[in-house]
Amino acid sequence: MSTLRVAVEPAPDQHLASAIREVGGSVVPLAQAQVLVWIGGPDGFPDLPDTVEWVALSTAGIERFVDAGVLDDKRLWTNASGFYSRGVAEHALALLLGGTRQIVRSAKTRWAKDAVDPAVRTLRGSTVAIVGAGGIGRELTPLLKACGATVLAVNRSGRPVDGADVTVASDRTDEALAQSDHVVLAAPDTPETRHMMNDRTLALLRPHSWIVNVARGPLIDEAALHRALTAGVIGGAALDVTDPEPPADDHPLYDLDNVVITPHVANPTGRLTQEMAPYLAENLRRYVAGEELLAVVTADRGY
Amino acid sequence: MSTLRVAVEPAPDQHLASAIREVGGSVVPLAQAQVLVWIGGPDGFPDLPDTVEWVALSTAGIERFVDAGVLDDKRLWTNASGFYSRGVAEHALALLLGGTRQIVRSAKTRWAKDAVDPAVRTLRGSTVAIVGAGGIGRELTPLLKACGATVLAVNRSGRPVDGADVTVASDRTDEALAQSDHVVLAAPDTPETRHMMNDRTLALLRPHSWIVNVARGPLIDEAALHRALTAGVIGGAALDVTDPEPPADDHPLYDLDNVVITPHVANPTGRLTQEMAPYLAENLRRYVAGEELLAVVTADRGY
Numbered sequence: 001m002s003t004l005r006v007a008v009e010p011a012p013d014q015h016l017a018s019a020i021r022e023v024g025g026s027v028v029p030l031a032q033a034q035v036l037v038w039i040g041g042p043d044g045f046p047d048l049p050d051t052v053e054w055v056a057l058s059t060a061g062i063e064r065f066v067d068a069g070v071l072d073d074k075r076l077w078t079n080a081s082g083f084y085s086r087g088v089a090e091h092a093l094a095l096l097l098g099g100t101r102q103i104v105r106s107a108k109t110r111w112a113k114d115a116v117d118p119a120v121r122t123l124r125g126s127t128v129a130i131v132g133a134g135g136i137g138r139e140l141t142p143l144l145k146a147c148g149a150t151v152l153a154v155n156r157s158g159r160p161v162d163g164a165d166v167t168v169a170s171d172r173t174d175e176a177l178a179q180s181d182h183v184v185l186a187a188p189d190t191p192e193t194r195h196m197m198n199d200r201t202l203a204l205l206r207p208h209s210w211i212v213n214v215a216r217g218p219l220i221d222e223a224a225l226h227r228a229l230t231a232g233v234i235g236g237a238a239l240d241v242t243d244p245e246p247p248a249d250d251h252p253l254y255d256l257d258n259v260v261i262t263p264h265v266a267n268p269t270g271r272l273t274q275e276m277a278p279y280l281a282e283n284l285r286r287y288v289a290g291e292e293l294l295a296v297v298t299a300d301r302g303y
Numbered sequence: 304m305s306t307l308r309v310a311v312e313p314a315p316d317q318h319l320a321s322a323i324r325e326v327g328g329s330v331v332p333l334a335q336a337q338v339l340v341w342i343g344g345p346d347g348f349p350d351l352p353d354t355v356e357w358v359a360l361s362t363a364g365i366e367r368f369v370d371a372g373v374l375d376d377k378r379l380w381t382n383a384s385g386f387y388s389r390g391v392a393e394h395a396l397a398l399l400l401g402g403t404r405q406i407v408r409s410a411k412t413r414w415a416k417d418a419v420d421p422a423v424r425t426l427r428g429s430t431v432a433i434v435g436a437g438g439i440g441r442e443l444t445p446l447l448k449a450c451g452a453t454v455l456a457v458n459r460s461g462r463p464v465d466g467a468d469v470t471v472a473s474d475r476t477d478e479a480l481a482q483s484d485h486v487v488l489a490a491p492d493t494p495e496t497r498h499m500m501n502d503r504t505l506a507l508l509r510p511h512s513w514i515v516n517v518a519r520g521p522l523i524d525e526a527a528l529h530r531a532l533t534a535g536v537i538g539g540a541a542l543d544v545t546d547p548e549p550p551a552d553d554h555p556l557y558d559l560d561n562v563v564i565t566p567h568v569a570n571p572t573g574r575l576t577q578e579m580a581p582y583l584a585e586n587l588r589r590y591v592a593g594e595e596l597l598a599v600v601t602a603d604r605g606y
Contacts, residue, residue, distance in 0.1 A: 087425055090450060094404035097397035103541070106565040107401075107410035110557055111549040113566035120571040122390055146449035147393060238406070246414040254413055262409040263416035268423040 089139035095238035124148030132187025217243030310336035392442035398541035427451030435490025520546030
């Protein structure tokens with residue numbers, strides 16, 4: 001059997017090259033490749049020779065590739081869904097604690113003890129809902145449990161998430177929100193999840209509730225969020241994603257002391273291929289063995 | 304045997320009253336008390352009748368009481384050292400993650416992706432030194448371990464801290480700093496620890512290192528810290544305490560994007576008696592049983 005021939009485009013990468021060699025493959029130009037590992041965005045995506053049987057994209061979400069018409073049905077496509085879950089979960093914990101322990105408000109003010117002291121909350125004994133509890137939720141759950149929180153997982157199927165105290169199906173999201181102190185959004189952007197946090201659902205939360213979004217901006221109706229934050233309906237918002245990105249520089253959310261927006265860095269670009277490498281190695285091994293790949297894209301679901 | 308008579312001053316408190324009744328005691332005016340639970344600061348501390356055999360102060364540090372000459376040797380004094388460790392540990396984790404995940408810089412800027420993205424670090428695989436690893440260190444260790452960090456504990460004796468990967472005695476602090484990615488200060492303020500973080504010791508850290516202080520402001524030479532932060536010697540500082548407190552409103556540390564100062568809220572005033580209540584109940588039980596109390600003050604050590 002000939003050597004596995006893998007192209008890495010649009011630029012070489014040492015972490016991925018090591019992963020390819022680790023499974024006995026070799027890095028080749030695209031014209032000779034069976035597999036293309038594409039570590040760019042949709043711009044500049046190449047015309048593919050028919051020899052390419054599988055394209056491995058390096059992003060967890062692939063909306064932009066779908067919108068750009070890059071995907072075809074001539075070959076297998078994978079994304080990196082789940083490959084960055086651990087890091088994203090850590091970022092979600094950082095955003096949540098940054099809110100509840102008033103790190104955010106403190107960064108935006110100067111020794112505002114009268115405002116900060118009574119607003120500090122502990123996760124111990126609190127209930128945190130993870131809405132869209134897949135890979136990120138599985139990684140976030142033990143972190144929240146270590147902090148003494150009760151974890152209420154919400155996912156499509158309602159199939160129990162390891163370690164979560166309770167898992168419910170997404171048709172019971174309202175109920176979950178009403179029982180939670182804080183909410184972490186980790187759901188994909190689909191027609192069903194678009195603006196799932198709106199005036200009505202934000203009102204199910206509490207005046208001390210922080211909402212964390214490490215998923216996709218469109219899950220939140222930002223005008224409704226701004227209303228809820230200024231009216232004291234919820235305690236604050238810690239967002240890694242917005243709609244659109246970047247937000248306007250004079251976006252009103254920036255002016256609030258109970259809001260932080262990290263610039264879509266839960267999975268930082270600079271660490272991407274390093275985090276992806278072990279998963280690529282595993283998928284190449286599966287490809288050679290004829291096993292089912294991780295993170296196969298189902299284009300009609302949009303993720 | 305007569306009922307245990309406990310005064311709670313300078314104001315009544317439901318959480319502490321419940322704790323007192325829970326052990327069969329009753330809340331009485333100071334003139335009739337064997338025990339005074341004092342939930343204020345040194346100002347307005349009353350003249351004590353000779354009948355008071357034990358004063359339970361509600362703060363973890365008692366420097367201000369010592370300075371005000373409140374303590375005497377006619378009776379037993381306790382503070383609340385250790386009673387708030389769990390909450391302080393959570394705050395330390397929030398400060399550390401707020402730094403390493405660039406929540407702080409993001410709160411102070413607007414979608415500064417070029418600065419934030421390359422600066423985001425993960426605790427997974429990092430080494431965190433806890434300097435002064437007592438009660439807070441014991442509570443912080445499992446939180447850091449859950450995030451995948453290696454914990455290097457430093458304490459006076461070098462006696463192993465449960466769960467820490469390595470514990471060393473404080474005469475090896477330099478060595479610990481040189482091996483760490485980040486540092487959490489949790490040591491008491493003593494002549495030995497004063498300005499322990501200075502130009503020399505800060506230089507032992509790394510350009511990505513965050514320093515967290517949940518202990519006492521004087522542990523850090525703030526002028527040296529400012530120099531280290533602006534010169535890129537370390538990555539950032541997340542402080543719950545300063546020297547003095549509050550800092551001047553135009554303190555130069557406030558101007559840096561890699562600094563956050565929370566206004567001494569790791570143990571928030573509003574939650575103090577609720578957190579203290581179970582420990583008071585335990586100490587009252589020990590008092591009645593003639594056992595050694597928790598958190599007895601040794602005035603000559605100043606804490």
